[in-house]
Structure formats: structure tokens, C-alpha cells
Amino acid sequence: xxxxxxxxxxxxxxxxxxxxxxxxxxxxxxxxxxxxxxxxxxxxxxxxxxxxxxxxxxxxxxxxxxxxxxxxxxxxxxxxxxxxxxxxxxxxxxxxxxxxxxxxxxxxxxxxxxxxxxxxxxxxxxxxxxxxxxxxxxxxxxxxxxxxxxxxxxxxxxxxxxxxxxxxxxxxxxxxxxxxxxxxxxxxxxxxxxxxxxxxxxxxxxxxxxxxxxxxxxxxxxxxxxxxxxxxxxxxxxxxxxxxxxxxxxxxxxxxxxxxxxxxxxxxxxxxxxxxxxxxxxxxxxxxxxxxxxxxxxxxxxxxxxxxxxxxxxxxxxxxxxxxxxxxxxxxxxxxxxxxxxxxxxxxxxxxxxxxxxxxxxxxxxxxxxxxxxxxxxxxxxxxxxxxxxxxxxxxxxxxxxxxxxxxxxxxxxxxxxxxxxxxxxxxxxxxxxxxxxxxxxxxxxxxxxxxxxxxxxxxxxxxxxxxxxxxxxxxxxxxxxxxxxx
Amino acid sequence: xxxxxxxxxxxxxxxxxxxxxxxxxxxxxxxxxxxxxxxxxxxxxxxxxxxxxxxxxxxxxxxxxxxxxxxxxxxxxxxxxxxxxxxxxxxxxxxxxxxxxxx
Numbered sequence: 274x275x276x277x278x279x280x281x282x283x284x285x286x287x288x289x290x291x292x293x294x295x296x297x298x299x300x301x302x303x304x305x306x307x308x309x310x311x312x313x314x315x316x317x318x319x320x321x322x323x324x325x326x327x328x329x330x331x332x333x334x335x336x337x338x339x340x341x342x343x344x345x346x347x348x349x350x351x352x353x354x355x356x357x358x359x360x361x362x363x364x365x366x367x368x369x370x371x372x373x374x375x376x377x378x379x380x381x382x383x384x385x386x387x388x389x390x391x392x393x394x395x396x397x398x399x400x401x402x403x404x405x406x407x408x409x410x411x412x413x414x415x416x417x418x419x420x421x422x423x424x425x426x427x428x429x430x431x432x433x434x435x436x437x438x439x440x441x442x443x444x445x446x447x448x449x450x451x452x453x454x455x456x457x458x459x460x461x462x463x464x465x466x467x468x469x470x471x472x473x474x475x476x477x478x479x480x481x482x483x484x485x486x487x488x489x490x491x492x493x494x495x496x497x498x499x500x501x502x503x504x505x506x507x508x509x510x511x512x513x514x515x516x517x518x519x520x521x522x523x524x525x526x527x528x529x530x531x532x533x534x535x536x537x538x539x540x541x542x543x544x545x546x547x548x549x550x551x552x553x554x555x556x557x558x559x560x561x562x563x564x565x566x567x568x569x570x571x572x573x574x575x576x577x578x579x580x581x582x583x584x585x586x587x588x589x590x591x592x593x594x595x596x597x598x599x600x601x602x603x604x605x606x607x608x609x610x611x612x613x614x615x616x617x618x619x620x621x622x623x624x625x626x627x628x629x630x631x632x633x634x635x636x637x638x639x640x641x642x643x644x645x646x647x648x649x650x651x652x653x654x655x656x657x658x659x660x661x662x663x664x665x666x667x668x669x670x671x672x673x674x675x676x677x678x679x680x681x682x683x684x685x686x687x688x689x690x691x692x693x694x695x696x697x698x699x700x701x702x703x704x705x706x707x708x709x710x711x712x713x714x715x716x717x718x719x720x721x722x723x724x725x726x727x728x729x730x731x732x733x734x735x736x737x738x739x740x741x742x743x744x745x746x747x748x749x750x751x752x753x754x755x756x757x758x759x760x
Numbered sequence: 761x762x763x764x765x766x767x768x769x770x771x772x773x774x775x776x777x778x779x780x781x782x783x784x785x786x787x788x789x790x791x792x793x794x795x796x797x798x799x800x801x802x803x804x805x806x807x808x809x810x811x812x813x814x815x816x817x818x819x820x821x822x823x824x825x826x827x828x829x830x831x832x833x834x835x836x837x838x839x840x841x842x843x844x845x846x847x848x849x850x851x852x853x854x855x856x857x858x859x860x861x862x863x
Contacts, residue, residue, distance in 0.1 A: 374846070376839050483820065512825070513821070513823055515824075578807060578810075581804060581807050601849060603847060603848075605848055606848040610859070612863070613859040615785075617783040618784060621782075630786075630790075630794070631794060631797060633784065634778050634794060635798060638802075648805070656818070658811065658813070658816060660819060692801065696801075709821075709823070
């Protein structure tokens with residue numbers, strides 16, 4: 274019975290079909306698991322047992338009537354708390370939205386509901402996505418399932434923890450500068466950042482509107498592909514989703530990767546890369562060679578400017594998106610304010626985490642009169658150069674591979690007083706975000722008991738390609754099936 | 761990893777001005793902490809000046825989409841009461857009652 278904690282989507286589906294377990298049994302067991310592990314892992318802000326069991330009962334009735342049911346029907350999942358869920362508290366990980374209950378579902382939530390997936394709860398995260406360790410949550414800091422004293426990564430830390438610890442089959446997160454790939458790497462699961470615009474952001478609380486993407490976390494590339502299949506595609510409610518057809522991702526998974534060209538960007542292997550991480554990633558590249566892929570070195574010369582450009586563009590867009598949180602339309606307000614200005618200034622002061630305030634201020638400064646050209650415009654030009662680096666590389670190779678994170682999971686509290694050091698966690702994931710291309714992190718080994726992630730990057734709308742390579746690597750190495758001995 | 765520090769001075773007045781624009785009330789401790797942290801971050805960002813971008817066009821967004829149009833008809837009606845219920849402030853006549861804008 275306990276084996277199904279780590280089942281993939283197909284295994285759950287087969288188990289339900291063969292009546293090895295019911296959806297109610299599965300959901301009840303997972304809710305119990307979450308309850309048991311929460312004091313250690315702290316992956317959830319809100320858990321919804323009644324809703325989940327009600328949904329499970331509906332699936333069971335369908336199975337009892339011997340009706341056909343879809344692959345995703347009855348599959349337990351969780352959502353980063355940035356996704357609006359009708360009738361269920363949505364906080365974005367922040368006290369400024371504590372108690373906020375959206376009156377509508379995000380587009381991706383609606384699509385998953387149509388498929389019959391079962392929501393178990395909302396995952397904790399860095400507030401509004403502002404962070405890479407999930408320590409900037411207004412609630413409890415999630416712990417890395419492989420070592421409870423270490424960070425889970427962020428900002429989609431809670432989602433990564435829930436997946437990696439067998440609490441859900443998959444979770445959604447968001448990736449703006451690395452926030453799905455990075456926690457996936459630190460927690461030892463698979464994380465996809467799709468092309469910007471591939472998945473609708475309607476109902477996703479915005480961080481940086483030209484960078485935000487909805488991402489998927491699961492324990493295999495196949496599961497990521499199955500979820501991507503149903504949530505990808507144009508949405509009339511999100512005008513940044515191009516009218517681009519959604520390929521049959523699953524059909525690409527078992528295609529041979531022999532002859533595909535892999536680029537290894539030199540700049541991602543510089544000083545500052547942990548020796549153990551380098552070793553695992555180099556071994557992974559050898560595996561790709563053994564699968565018949567052609568590996569060659571490429572250059573992405575503007576990589577070193579990515580973090581700086583991002584930390585102008587992102588905070589600038591953040592400063593605009595955070596303006597709506599003012600104690601008026603949602604969330605708590607300041608009751609004893611004397612005037613309207615105080616309502617704004619004090620609600621925001623009390624409600625926002627220091628990191629959120631920091632980013633709002635950097636952004637406000639960068640966009641303010643006299644500074645726009647020197648900062649925001651300059652950063653947008655650097656963004657063009659970063660993007661051109663990738664365009665040139667993808668003329669020569671099919672995918673790029675590199676480490677996802679320069680280091681292993683660090684200790685909780687280690688970097689909280691050094692914001693710049695924290696920003697550098699994303700130095701290897703940020704460039705792909707600036708360019709809006711597709712990226713995947715897959716587990717590729719362990720160092721001192723901590724997971725290492727291999728990052729696979731593809732061109733815009735190249736998700737099928739990165740999943741194909743990730744899947745081939747997974748089938749050869751099985752790192753993604755390793756389970757924590759205690760959990 | 762890519763460490764690059766430049767001593768950038770940010771005046772307390774500047775931080776107070778930014779905080780006002782951003783509608784954030786800051787304590788004295790916060791003002792001091794943020795002054796130092798912002799200076800450090802903005803100093804790091806100076807690295808971008810190494811790059812000659814005089815002939816480079818900016819990228820505002822990566823989709824290449826322009827002027828995405830939609831017919832002006834109602835697709836779905838919002839639940840007015842549910843939306844108003846999200847606000848913590850008193851309601852009157854389907855409006856959220858706020859403090860006066862002008863004194």
C-alpha cells in the first residue's frame with residue numbers, strides 16, 4: 274500500500290483501473306502522509322482534505338460504474354500558493370494575502386479540474402516568488418527532504434518537497450529566474466520551465482510579467498509530459514500565449530537520441546561551481562555520449578551578465594505588480610491608519626517580507642525618473658544579447674546541458690543576510706529565463722547525500738526535445754527513482 | 761561566483777524617496793539596512809557597463825507578439841459580490857469605502 278506514495282501517473286492510473294486501490298484510499302493515505310511529515314517538511318500552507326476526499330469519491334463512483342476514466346483522473350497533486358484556486362485560500366506565501374480566497378480558478382487549475390486531478394493542498398514558497406530558497410515565506414520554511422537542515426530551494430520549494438517526498442504525484446510551480454528548476458535540482462526531482470507563453474498565466478499571481486512561466490514538478494519526464502500536454506496551449510485570457518500548436522509530447526519520449534547534438538556551454542562550468550556538482554554533471558554528459566549523442570563545446574559569452582540584468586528587469590516589473598497589494602482590494606488592512614497614504618504604506622510595510630520590499634525598492638529606483646535608461650533599458654539590451662547567444666548556439670546544437678545549480682543545497686539561514694549571495698544561486702538558470710527558452714532539470718546524482726540536477730535547455734517551444742533527452746537520460750541512469758531511506 | 765563589487769553610495773534621502781514612491785513605511789533600522797543592501801546590489805549591477813550596447817535593440821518581451829486583439833464582447837460575467845467580499849474594507853452600494861483621497 275505504501276509503495277504507491279512514489280507511483281508515477283501511469284502506475285496510479287493502472288492501479289485504479291485494476292482496483293488495486295481506490296482513489297479514496299490513495300488520497301486518504303497521502304493526506305495521512307502529509308499530516309505525518311508536515312512537522313518535518315513544512316511543504317504546505319493550506320491542506321484541503323474534505324475537497325480532496327470529495328473529488329476522490331467522484332472518481333471512485335465513475336470507476337464503480339465501469340466508466341472510462343482519463344489518465345490524469347484521480348491523480349493527486351498540489352499547487353504553489355501563487356495559483357488562484359476558487360474557494361481555497363491563496364496567499365502567494367505572504368501575510369499580505371493571508372485569508373484571501375479567490376473567487377475564480379487560474380486557467381491551469383481549470384484545465385486540471387477538467388482532467389479530474391485531485392488537489393491536496395497549496396504549497397509554501399518564497400513570497401510572491403521572491404527568492405531561491407523558500408526562506409522568504411511568510412509561513413514556515415520548507416525543509417529539503419534529503420537533509421532537514423538544508424533548504425529546499427525556491428521559490429517553488431514547497432512544491433518540490435511535496436513531489437520529492439512522495440506526498441503528491443506532481444505539483445505546479447512558477448519559474449521566473451529558476452524557481453522550478455532550482456528547487457527540483459536541490460530536492461532531486463524533475464522540474465520543467467517551459468517556453469515563456471507556452472502555458473497560460475491567467476490567475477497566476479504575477480511576479481515579473483515578461484519572465485514568469487508556469488512550471489511542472491514531478492518524479493519523471495513522462496509525468497511532466499503528461500501534465501504539460503493538458504495545460505499547454507493558447508489561452509484567450511492570457512494575451513502572451515502565442516497561437517502555437519501543442520505537439521504530442523509523449524510521442525517524443527521514446528524516440529532515440531542517437532545523433533542529436535548536445536552543446537556544453539563553457540561559461541556554466543567556471544569557478545564557483547562545486548566540484549561534486551561538476552563531477553556529477555560531467556558523468557551525465559558521458560552518459561549522453563554513450564547514448565550516441567554528439568557532444569561539443571559552445572560559448573554563451575553574455576552568461577556572466579545574466580544575474581545583473583535580471584536583478585534590474587525582475588524587480589522593475591515586480592515593483593509594478595506589487596503595487597496592487599495596498600490593503601484595499603484584498604488581504605488584511607491597517608485598521609488604525611489615519612489617512613489613505615498610511616493605509617497603503619503601513620499595510621505594505623506590515624504585510625511584505627523584507628526581500629519583497631527590497632525588490633520593490635530596487636525596481637522603483639531603476640524605473641524612476643532619470644534612471645530608466647541607465648538601468649531598465651540597459652538591462653533589456655543585455656537581454657537581447659543573452660538571447661542571441663542562445664539563438665546562435667541552437668543553430669549548431671539541438672540542446673544545451675549544464676548544471677542547474679552551482680552548489681548543493683545550503684544550510685537554512687546561511688545566506689539570509691547576504692541578498693547578493695542568494696541572487697547568485699540562480700546564475701545558471703537566469704539566462705534561459707531572460708531568453709524565454711525551454712529548460713528542464715533532471716536528477717543526475719548525489720554528493721554527500723544531497724541531490725544534483727542536470728539542466729537541459731532547448732529553444733523556444735522546444736519542450737519535446739528537452740523531455741526526449743531527459744527521458745533518455747532517466748531510462749539509462751534511474752537517479753530519479755532514488756527514494757529517501759527514512760521518508 | 762561572478763563577484764564584482766563597486767562601492768556605490770546611496771544617500772538616506774534617496775532611500776526615503778524610493779520608499780515613498782513605493783508606498784512603503786520603513787523603520788530607522790530598515791532604512792539603514794536597505795541603504796547598505798541596495799548599494800551593494802546596485803554596485804554589482806554596474807558590471808553591465810562592461811558591455812557596449814549602443815547598437816543593440818532592447819527586448820521587452822520574447823514572444824514577438826504585437827497587438828493581440830480580441831472582440832469586445834462579454835465572455836464571462838464576474839461575480840460582483842464575491843469580488844467585493846475579497847476586500848477587508850466596508851462596502852456601500854457595491855463600492856469599497858476608502859479613506860478620503862483629498863483631506
